Structure formats: structure tokens, C-alpha cells
Amino acid sequence: MSRKLHSEPSITSLSAICEHIQISNSSRHDKVPAVVKRLLNSWNTKDCFEHISPVSIPSHEKVIDIVQQARRILFPGYFTKTRLHAANLEYYIGKETTDLYEKVNEQITMAIRHDCRRNNLPCTNCEERSQEMTLAFIESLPEVTAILATDIRAALAGDPATDSPDEIIFSYPGLLAISIFRLAHELFRLKVPIIPRIMTEYAHSLTGIDIHPGATIGQGFFIDHGTGVVIGETTIIGNDVRLYQGVTLGALSLPRDAGVRMRHKKRHPTIEDNVIIYANTTILGGDTVIGAGSVIGGNIWLTESVDAGTRVLLKRPELIYSNSR
Amino acid sequence: MSRKLHSEPSITSLSAICEHIQISNSSRHDKVPAVVKRLLNSWNTKDCFEHISPVSIPSHEKVIDIVQQARRILFPGYFTKTRLHAANLEYYIGKETTDLYEKVNEQITMAIRHDCRRNNLPCTNCEERSQEMTLAFIESLPEVTAILATDIRAALAGDPATDSPDEIIFSYPGLLAISIFRLAHELFRLKVPIIPRIMTEYAHSLTGIDIHPGATIGQGFFIDHGTGVVIGETTIIGNDVRLYQGVTLGALSLPRDAGVRMRHKKRHPTIEDNVIIYANTTILGGDTVIGAGSVIGGNIWLTESVDAGTRVLLKRPELIYSNSR
Amino acid sequence: MSRKLHSEPSITSLSAICEHIQISNSSRHDKVPAVVKRLLNSWNTKDCFEHISPVSIPSHEKVIDIVQQARRILFPGYFTKTRLHAANLEYYIGKETTDLYEKVNEQITMAIRHDCRRNNLPCTNCEERSQEMTLAFIESLPEVTAILATDIRAALAGDPATDSPDEIIFSYPGLLAISIFRLAHELFRLKVPIIPRIMTEYAHSLTGIDIHPGATIGQGFFIDHGTGVVIGETTIIGNDVRLYQGVTLGALSLPRDAGVRMRHKKRHPTIEDNVIIYANTTILGGDTVIGAGSVIGGNIWLTESVDAGTRVLLKRPELIYSNSR
Secondary structure, eight states, X not given: OHHHHHTOTTOOSHXXXXXXXXXXXXXXXXXXXXXXXXXXXXXXXXXXXXXXXXXXXXXXXXXXXXXXXXXXXXXXXXXXXXXXXHHHHHHHHHHHHHHHHHHHHHHHHHHHHHHHHHTTOOOTTHHHHHHHHHHHHHHTHHHHHHHHHHHHHHHHHHOTTOOOHHHHHHHOHHHHHHHHHHHHHHHHHTTOOSHHHHHHHHHHXXXXXXXXXXXXXXXXXXXXXXXXXXXXXXXXXXXXXXXXXXXXXXXXXXXXXHHHHTTTSOXXXXXXXXXXXXXXXXXXXXXXXXXXTOEEOTTOEEOSOBOTTEEEEEOOOOEEEEEOO | OHHHHHHOTXXXXXXXXXXXXXXXXXXXXXXXXXXHHHHHHHHHHHOOOOOOSSSOOOOHHHHHHHHHHHHHHHSTTTSOSSOOOTTTHHHHHHHHHHHHHHHHHHHHHHHHHHHHHHTXXXXXXXXXXXXXXXXHHHHTHHHHHHHHHHHHHHHHHHOTTOOOHHHHHHHOHHHHHHHHHHHHHHHHHTTOOSHHHHHHHHHHHHHSOEEOTTOEEOSSOEEESOTTOEEOTTOEXXXXXXXXXXXXXXXXXXXXXXXXXXXXXXXXXEEOTTOEEOTTOEEEOTTXXXXXXXXXXXXXXXXSOBOTTEEEEEOOOOXXXXXXX | OHHHHHHOTTOOSHHHHHHHHHHHHSOGGGGHHHHHHHHHHHHHHHOOOOOOSSSOXXXXXXXXXXXXXXXXXXXXXXXXXXXXXXXXXXXXXXXXXXXXXXXXXXXXXXXXXXXXXXXXXXXXXXXXXXXXXHHHHHHTHHHHHHHHXXXXXXXXXXXXXXXXXXXXXXHOHHHHHHHHHHHHHHHHHTTOOSHHHHHHHHHHHHHSOEEOTTOEEOSSOEEESOTTOEEOTTOEEOSSOEEETTOEEEOSOOOTTHHHHSTTSOOSOEEOTTOEEOTTOEEXXXXXXXXXTOEEOTTOEXXXXXXXXXXEEEOOOOEEEEEOO
16 A cells, blocks of 8 residues: 555645545545535525425336337237237237226326425325326227327328338337327326326437327328427317428427416417428417418428418528539 | 215216216226227227237337347447457357347248238248348348448548547447448348338437438448438438438428329439538439539538539528517 | 259259258258358458457446436436435435446446557556546536526426426426436546447437537526437537527538548537527537527528627528419
8 A cells, every 4th residue: 555655756745645545545435425415415405306205206117118008008919929819809908908097097196196295285186086087098098099090091191111001000100109199198188297298208209209298189190200390289280181300380489488478378380181291391389370281391481370272382492503522 | 985975965966976986986997898898899890900810920129139139240349248359259249140040030930921911912931931031131241240330430530529439339329320221221122021110210219310221322321410310212322421410311292192102113312422411401302313422511402413523502591680688 | 851952853053952952941040150250250351340359348238327327316206216205315315326436437447448448558547547537427416416407497487388397307308318418528527438428329319419428518508399409519508598409509511531630629609698599590610609698590500600689580481382282
């Protein structure tokens, strides 16, 4: 030990040497407790958004588990290890659906309790409310599977690169995002806190498609490629609409304190039936209505309504050509 | 029970009361079977794309496992827990490659069988075909590793933010997407169904880069940042091409029934050798050719061919400046 | 075997016959060793970037594990299975932080050793340096948690779609990306090799938000939606800045050999305090400064500086309207 000290005479100050001994001698583990104290203090004094309370909060992991189990129910046979056939199907779906009921109920109970506590409200019938919400969610599954069938058919009709529903169910990010959105939207309508957004942000993470669970979206919806698509909370989309990657259906420019002033207002556009919107187009504003059957070209910035049956294109932008050599 | 009923006299209709009793008494589990019946009926009557059949289908999970194992073989030592050295390398690669053969063969067999069944074709030599395809795939790995080396060198040459091949192999989404594409493309060329697209959509999910497995891409390909890149099925890209985030190489506007009418036609552009395309530029159309050595600026919308050696820039767009206070 | 040979006389060349026998008779496993040999040869001769050496390299998986553990410490109670309360909090944070220290130290040691080896430098005090870096990183955690609290408040202030810090912590991709960036940036400042970029590319994969660990970002930073955001290595961002999806803060066009010529220069813009930049805007160049309090509209391409307090909008682009029927 002292040998090591002497062998490095170039270290100039004593404190540096001491520090160096400490480094040489032991792990710096012994400095960790001081950091822990500072962390604990920061939560006591600074409102650092810790969550230390007698009430559990929903688990990110379990919400994702719910999404995956629901997909196994909505698309039986596609995401299962068990091979399904006519004889075991009812047993399988019955078991999965009962399991799902339990999991959803558990997470919704936590979400409601936590929300009551956050708003300093009593939680007298949280469990009953959770059971009602859970049942309503489970009962919506047949409708969800039916509407997703229209979405799959829309993908088949709109994409020249495939003629296989299996390929769409297995691998299309658009269908994945819409599936998760449709589940999350049922919970959003039931006013379940937190969980719907965890679901759609899970879809966002997997697909780059960001659909707020509050959006209203008709049947036969197809998003091709999808990365960068943003669909805001108060958007209304009709039936048989097709979007491409990078399309934003968003709010007009928001003031600095937008979070407070604009809450609960219609801030996002309305897209009527049979509209096609090409890649990287942005449509903004709560009063903006794209009339039925319109076709909006790519790379367009629209903040005004468009009559039904209109085709909108960008005037050919001026490009400058020169020899690059 | 009745006590509870009487203690809540404000409930107005009997059915509401009854419902409430049920809520109070038990889980609503007992309503789940009715939902299951409705789900089963929906698949019987509505063509909801279930997969209930005596034939297994490829497993999403196992295809991802194949991709990860192939990467361990293509970049030995980077994604392994085992430390590799000259003495164990052959043993390690031998074992991984043999394992990979088995896994790929299993999934291809399922994919072919499933595809035959979907098209009502007999499946007389599915296993032999699968073995042939699997071997051809495994035999392509040395070429894939060689071409990926050119892609890594292209990243080193093109990105000022790194001088470390390790950083590129470990963390660059562009290289990840290209690696998976190059594997998927080999399977696509062998006409393996479903699996190539599951692979590239896995890459899309991880990186935001969406390359159809059918695209043709030369060596020394570099995508920087990458989120939002879309490269369509019939795109042809030469050697030493560099793309930035948000670049679309896509199809011209598609009619509503595009899925049927445009299938199997060249719909996406051709990019010749040594082209650079900057961020968020869109190039569309099967007849559009970007000549060798051209440089296409950012944010450009191009639907026409460009001669070799051309530099294309957007005319400076008119901006409106005002005081924001 | 010979029997089989004779039974298929229509196959024309002997080699084809033999090949076919092999196919028919057995798995093609026996062709795998030849592929393995070719793979091994390719690494010997072609510089295919294998990593075969006596030195271990950082593990992608373990770096991700570190990120997740650090998040559990920064947001106690949000991502844990254990329910936290006043009585067990110190114990919990103490244990997590000590664990984190060990894991970080292990990976940093590997990263330094590997880097020394790559640059043919001796590695005399790699373990000491690693301990110093690890401690400095752990000691930065209280500051990181404090600055993340300002980021959460900025999200609450800027987003009308939520009034819940829990929703933001649980599900906002912007906060996730910033959290991981702030951790990675501490390691980047300490000159830890490889690991910071693995961290931010993990965030990029999860969120579509690509922030280089070298960027400098003030407090109260909010990215809404986020997919497609790119923030380059030498970007400087002040306090209370808000960005939307698809914003690029990037470098001006790069020559073909940019990787070598531009390394270590300021290539990316400076964004002063209180700036808002709307969706899909691109700001480029190391000398470009966006003055404090400016508001930059969406879809804009800027390569020049803007005075403080300026509002910049795109002149309404000319659109062509026609009847789509």
C-alpha cells in the first residue's frame, strides 16, 4: 500500500494523494450512502415526483402483459404457442378471457385508487367501479375483433405489397397500433385513468405511431408504414380512411401555458369518410374538417377545412439543379 | 343481500338494483362465458381472420430469436455472453450456425405449409423445399458478413460523431436495420413466405427504419439516424449510397384499390451509385432514377429523374419573421 | 445410397445427382461446416469487424439493465414491484444504488479496457479510472433527479392532454428519452467510451427520439410526441425549450468524407432559453443560433440565426385544389 503511494511521487497535494490511497485501497462503495441521503432529501424537499404511498400504482409491465393477452384473444392462433383447432378453441379463449378479466380488474383497481388519492377523494366504491369497468371492457372485445377485421381488409385493399392477411396480422405496424388503440380507447371511454395512455404509448414505442386513446376512429382504418404518425386526443376520423407515414393530425400552435388553458377543448381536426392522406402531411386545428372522399397529397401543411371530394396537392416546389462535381 | 338492497333506496329501477346486488356480491366473472360465446360466434360468421387449423404457423418470437442468433454469427463477440478467442471461435460459430440451421428450417417449413394451405395447394415436398431454402440461406451468411463490413466502413466514413466500429456495431440503428434487411432479403429471394417481412418489421420496430425485404441494395450503404426512413419493395439502390432520417423512397399516389392493381409492378425509384439523400426528402415513382453521384438536399419532394452528378436543392422557402412578444 | 442414385436417372449431371441424394436422404446439416469455415476465413482476411480478443466488451443487455435500474432510483415507486413507503424507502434506494454502482463499474471497466486495447494503449490504471468515473456518475444522480423534475413540470405546463405527473412518468416518450439522455450525458462528460451511445440509442429505439449523449441541454426541456426528433452531438439547448415530433437540430450538408474532416467541430445549432420549435422543422449548422424566446413554426428549414424574440413562420405554401372524383 505505502509502496504504491511512494511509487507515484508526481501527485502534488496531500488531499490528492489521500484520495488516491482511498481509490487504491477499496471500492468507493463507502461513498454511496451519502448519495442515497442526498437522493432521499431531494424527494423530501423538491417535489421530485416520487411515488411513496400506501397505495400501489398500476404496473407498466402488467399493462403490457394485458395488451399481449388481449391480442391473443383478438387474433386467436396467431400469437400463441399452443396450436388451436376447433376442439380446444373454446377452452383456450375461455381461459385467456377469464385470466384477462382478473388482470385488467387488478390494474384498474390500482389506477382508480391511485387517482382518488391523487385528487384527495375518498375511495369508497373503487372495487365495484373497477369490476363494472372491467366487465364493460371485456364485453367490448367482440366488437373490437369485428372492427379490426375491417381494418385488416382495408390494409389488403390499400397495400400492393401484400395479399396475405397473415402477413398483416403478424407484421404490420399499422395494424398493431390500431389494435392497441382500439383496446385503449374502450378503457378511455370508461374513464379508466392512466392505463389507456400506457397502452397507446406502448404501441407508439413499438411502431412510431402515436394515437391518443381519446381519438375517435371509424372502421376500415389503414396506416401504411406509419413511423411518425401523430393523432391527437380530440381528432375525429370517419370510416375507410387511409394515412401514410409521418402524417400529423394535431393542434394549432400552443401558447406557453397551453397545458392549462387548452385542456378538454377540441384542438384536433375532423377527417370524414373515405379520405386518403399521403406521407408527411400535417393537418392542424379543432375546426379543420377534411370533407368525405378527399385526397390530400404528401408533404402538405393544412390548417383550413377542405370540401368533400377535393384533391389537394402542393404546387410543385422550385428546385435548384446544379452539377455536383 | 336484502339488507344491502334496502340500504340504498335511491336506486330507481329494479333492474338497476338487481344489477347492483350482483355487483356487490360477486366478481362479474360469471358474465365472461357469454363474451366468449360471442367471440367464438364472431369468428364463425364474420371472417375475423382467426388462425384455427391443423397447420402450425411461424412464431413471431422464434423469428426474432433467429434474427438475434444470426447477428451473433455475423458479428462474433459483440452480442455474446461467452468471451470469444481464437481457441473457441470455430466451436462457437459451428454450434451457433448448426442451431440456426435447425431453427430456420423449422420456421420455413411452417411458413411453406401454411402458405400452401392458404392457397389450397398440395404440400408434397414442403420439407425438402424448406431444407433447400434453409441451406441456401445459411450458405449466404459469409457473403452477408462481407457486405455488412462495407456498410460499417461507410458509416465510419460518413459520420463525424464516431471513429469506432464498435460503437457502430453496438448501437447504430442504421446498421441494425441493414443487417436485418440483408438477412431477410436472402429469404425473400428464396421466396420464403411471411418470415422476411416479420424480420424487417422487427427492424422497423427497433429502429423506425422500414425497408421492405424485396428492395435491392448495393454495398457500402449507410443510413444516419434513420427514424422515418421508408424504402419500398421494388426500390433499387446502387453501391455507396447514404441516406438520412425521414427519407422516403416510395410509390406515387395510389388509387383506392391499389392493393390489387399495382401488385408486382415496379412502383419505387432507382438510386444509382454514390448518391447522398438528406433528411426528410421524398422520392417517388417506379420510373424515377437518381443518377450516380447526385446529391439531393433535405426536405425535397421529387417525382422525376435526375441526371448523374446533379446537386438538387430546395429554393429557399419564403419565411415570415415577426416579433413574438 | 447407390440404389437411390439409380432410381432417379433423369437427373443429368453426377454432381446434381449426388446433391439430390443428399437432399433426399438426410438433413443438410453436413453442409454447415463448410459455411463455418468460410465465415472463419472471412474474418481472417477481410477485416469483418469481429471481436475476438482476451478482453471482454461491454454488454448491450447489461447497459440496458443499468438504464432501467437507474430509472427505478430516479423515480422511486414507479417502476418497482415492491411497494415503497417511508419505512422501506431508504433501504430500497440504498440497495438499488449499491447494486447500480457495481454494475456500472463493471461495464465501465470493460469499456475502458476495450478502448485502450483498440488504441494500442497500456491499461495500467483502468480499474482505478473506472471507480472514479463510476462514483462521479453515482454522485450525479441527485442532480439528475432534480433536473428531471423540471422536465416533468415543463411537460405539465406544455401539454393540454394531461394533468397527471404519473401519466408523464409512466408513459411519455419525451420524458423517457430525456431521462436516459441525462444519464448518458453524465457518462459522456466523464469520457466513458461506447456506453453513453448504447444508452441513447436504446432510448432512440424505444421512443424514436435520437439525442446524441454529447448534446448540452438545460432544465425544463419538453419534447412532445417525439418520433423523428434528432439532436446532434454538438447542439446546445438552453432552459425551458419545447420541441415537437420530427424536429432535427443537425449539421449542414456533409461531404463524402465528413466522418474524418468534421470530427470534433461544432456542427449543430444553439437554441437559447424559452424557445418553442414546432413539428418537423429542421435547423442546421454549428453557427446557427435561435435567440431566446423565439417561436419557430412547423415544417420550416432554417440554416441561419434568428434574433431573440422572433416568430418564424413558413409563408403559406401554394396548394392546388381540384375535384377528386
